[in-house]
Amino acid sequence: MHVIATAGHxxxxxxxxxxxxxxxxxxxxxxxxxxxxxxxxxxxxxxLPDGCTAAFVDVPGHERFVPNMLxxxxxxxxxxxxxxxxxxxxxxxxxxLDALAALGVRHGLLAVTRCDLADPRPATExxxxxxxxTTLADIPVVHVSGRTGAGLxxxxxxxxxxxxxxxxxxxxxxxxxxxxxxxxxxxxxxVVTGTLSAGTLRKxxxxxxxxxxxxxxxxxxxxxxxxxxxxxxxxxxAVNLRGVDLDQVRRGDALLTPxxxxxxxxxDVRIHRAISRETNAAISxxxxxxxxxxxxxxxxxxxxxxxxxxxxxxxxRTPLPLRIGDRALLRDPGxxxxxxxxxxxxxxxxxxxxxxxxxxRAAELDTMDGxxxxxxxxxxxxxxxxxxxxxxxxxxxGPGQWLVDEAxxxxxxxxxxxxxxxxxxxxxxxxxxxxxxxxxxxQLPDLALLPMIAHAAGVSMRDGRLHKGHAALPEHVERAVxxxxxxxxxxxxxxxxxxxxxxxGIGDKELAAAARTGALLRLAPGLVLLPDAEExxxxxxxxxxEPFTLSQARQALDTSRRVAVPLLELxxxxxxxxxxxxxxxxxxxxxxxxGNTEDNPTPRR
Numbered sequence: 001m002h003v004i005a006t007a008g009h010x011x012x013x014x015x016x017x018x019x020x021x022x023x024x025x026x027x028x029x030x031x032x033x034x035x036x037x038x039x040x041x042x043x044x045x046x047x048l049p050d051g052c053t054a055a056f057v058d059v060p061g062h063e064r065f066v067p068n069m070l071x072x073x074x075x076x077x078x079x080x081x082x083x084x085x086x087x088x089x090x091x092x093x094x095x096x097l098d099a100l101a102a103l104g105v106r107h108g109l110l111a112v113t114r115c116d117l118a119d120p121r122p123a124t125e126x127x128x129x130x131x132x133x134t135t136l137a138d139i140p141v142v143h144v145s146g147r148t149g150a151g152l153x154x155x156x157x158x159x160x161x162x163x164x165x166x167x168x169x170x171x172x173x174x175x176x177x178x179x180x181x182x183x184x185x186x187x188x189x190x191v192v193t194g195t196l197s198a199g200t201l202r203k204x205x206x207x208x209x210x211x212x213x214x215x216x217x218x219x220x221x222x223x224x225x226x227x228x229x230x231x232x233x234x235x236x237x238a239v240n241l242r243g244v245d246l247d248q249v250r251r252g253d254a255l256l257t258p259x260x261x262x263x264x265x266x267x268d269v270r271i272h273r274a275i276s277r278e279t280n281a282a283i284s285x286x287x288x289x290x291x292x293x294x295x296x297x298x299x300x301x302x303x304x305x306x307x308x309x310x311x312x313x314x315x316x317r318t319p320l321p322l323r324i325g326d327r328a329l330l331r332d333p334g335x336x337x338x339x340x341x342x343x344x345x346x347x348x349x350x351x352x353x354x355x356x357x358x359x360x361r362a363a364e365l366d367t368m369d370g371x372x373x374x375x376x377x378x379x380x381x382x383x384x385x386x387x388x389x390x391x392x393x394x395x396x397x398g399p400g401q402w403l404v405d406e407a408x409x410x411x412x413x414x415x416x417x418x419x420x421x422x423x424x425x426x427x428x429x430x431x432x433x434x435x436x437x438x439x440x441x442x443q444l445p446d447l448a449l450l451p452m453i454a455h456a457a458g459v460s461m462r463d464g465r466l467h468k469g470h471a472a473l474p475e476h477v478e479r480a481v482x483x484x485x486x487x488x489x490x491x492x493x494x495x496x497x498x499x500x501x502x503x504x505g506i507g508d509k510e511l512a513a514a515a516r517t518g519a520l521l522r523l524a525p526g527l528v529l530l531p532d533a534e535e536x537x538x539x540x541x542x543x544x545x546e547p548f549t550l551s552q553a554r555q556a557l558d559t560s561r562r563v564a565v566p567l568l569e570l571x572x573x574x575x576x577x578x579x580x581x582x583x584x585x586x587x588x589x590x591x592x593x594x595g596n597t598e599d600n601p602t603p604r605r
Contacts, residue, residue, distance in 0.1 A: 001235045002163040003195050005057040007100060008082035009090035013113035016146040018056050022046040043236060045224050048160045055236040076195055077166055079108040086118035089126045101134040102329035102341025107166055108139045109158050116145040169233035174257040175199035176321060178296030182249040190241045192249055202230040208256045209244055210321055216243040252298035254321050261321040262391045267314050268349040268365055273340040291339060295328035308362035322347045323393030324372040343370035347392055382408035402449050412442055413457030420468040428474050429513040432465035473513060480504040481514045488530050493559035495527050523566040537567055538576050539591050547584035
């Protein structure tokens with residue numbers, strides 16, 4: 001299916017043309033048929049000989065119903081522009097064209113109607129002249145008559161050709177269906193309709209309804225009057241929803257793929273100002289001007305803050321699900337005039353609180369083209385979640401939950417090393433710097449970022465603490481450690497007592513710091529030996545007859561029970577000895593014999 005919107009002045013024959021092409025009545029309301037003009041959106045479709053289907057969104061032409069017209073053409077990729085031969089170009093023709101040009105609609109046909117009432121050539125030339133400087137320049141022209149049916153076959157042929165020129169839809173894309181109608185059906189519940197411009201809808205899909213913030217389920221789908229298990233873009237769809245009441249839905253709401261969209265009430269845009277028909281100059285938009293922002297079927301009030309010559313910050317009264325590259329238009333509800341079209345550059349813009357921020361931001365926006373670029377976005381933002389970048393419409397340039405720009409990562413790494421140096425100077429005996437303290441100091445949004453930054457900076461992270469090599473011990477601790485080491489040379493297993501340590505002026509905190517530097521081996525609080533005590537102990541114990549007792553080990557090591565018990569426990573934890581059920585011990589991993597260079601010598605049995 002392909003979807004085409006009508007456009008043109010009131011009473012120029014849009015609905016009549018659709019009726020003759022499709023055999024269907026696009027005017028849904030009795031009031032519309034009674035008055036002979038389209039008030040709200042109408043829908044009809046036709047099947048072409050080659051199997052293609054054209055679905056039409058018939059929009060109102062009267063100036064009072066321009067918001068309804070914009071709701072119809074907003075999500076539609078092509079237009080059937082209608083001009084009557086007997087009246088020619090009219091005010092609403094111009095407004096519809098301004099809207100189409102603002103939204104960047106490039107594909108279409110020009111149908112000159114009522115050719116049985118007047119020579120169509122003047123109206124055709126007039127329309128061509130108006131279209132010449134727009135996105136619809138040089139679209140094909142067909143002359144038709146709704147009364148006689150002349151030109152309808154040619155129009156069908158041109159519609160078929162138009163459908164084959166339209167770009168392929170992205171059926172794997174995330175769904176954003178702008179709701180243009182909502183109603184209830186007895187026995188089914190709430191139904192919404194809209195133009196599915198990208199993505200695929202399936203029965204039983206879970207969707208998010210914005211702004212109601214409701215999780216809904218697709219109960220059923222219809223397209224072209226028939227129920228379908230799934231419908232892919234581009235298509236006119238009716239969606240029967242479970243989980244939402246009618247009073248929670250209105251025109252301009254959006255059905256979204258869950259967790260894949262960002263909603264925003266602040267965005268930076270590039271504006272293509274419309275040309276005033278009176279002055280032939282670009283329409284100005286003063287700072288803080290309040291205009292209507294139209295996208296899809298949505299229309300919300302927006303305040304405009306110009307930044308550069310064609311860029312601005314918009315503040316929306318109601319947040320909308322938007323992405324980089326979205327096209328929209330601004331309209332002055334007072335003058336009922338389209339002020340210009342826009343392309344969204346940023347849906348998460350930085351605040352403009354500091355002096356000179358607006359000028360700097362304008363310069364940055366001048367480098368942006370409205371095409372989602374994951375690499376460029378990461379470079380600008382320096383640090384971002386991958387799912388947030390994807391929700392902006394850009395492809396993450398790498399794996400992982402978080403993405404960090406390489407230059408910013410290096411900058412953070414240098415700051416981290418400086419933080420560790422400062423922490424070591426302030427807390428010389430501490431077991432590294434707490435990771436959470438480092439995260440706060442670096443203002444990281446998630447602790448999960450820290451290992452990546454630490455690794456790039458050559459900083460180790462163990463047990464929730466950061467270490468930058470071995471910290472230097474304070475001078476008085478160095479002197480005490482050296483004294484302990486000298487005392488242990490002749491009697492390596494006669495650990496200093498609490499009295500010895502008190503005399504040296506150090507406690508367990510200092511001993512733990514010395515152990516972290518590798519200067520001592522800490523068996524337990526307040527209990528230290530030389531760093532090679534483990535190997536030295538095994539070398540003595542391997543000489544004992546096996547199995548040996550704690551008492552035998554104590555005598556072999558020339559030490560006290562205070563040292564022997566934790567030392568044997570350490571050896572058992574490291575797999576050097578094994579404690580047997582009867583309380584005796586056996587060496588299972590002796591030191592290599594002299595001249596034996598095997599990495600794993602055969603254990604004793």
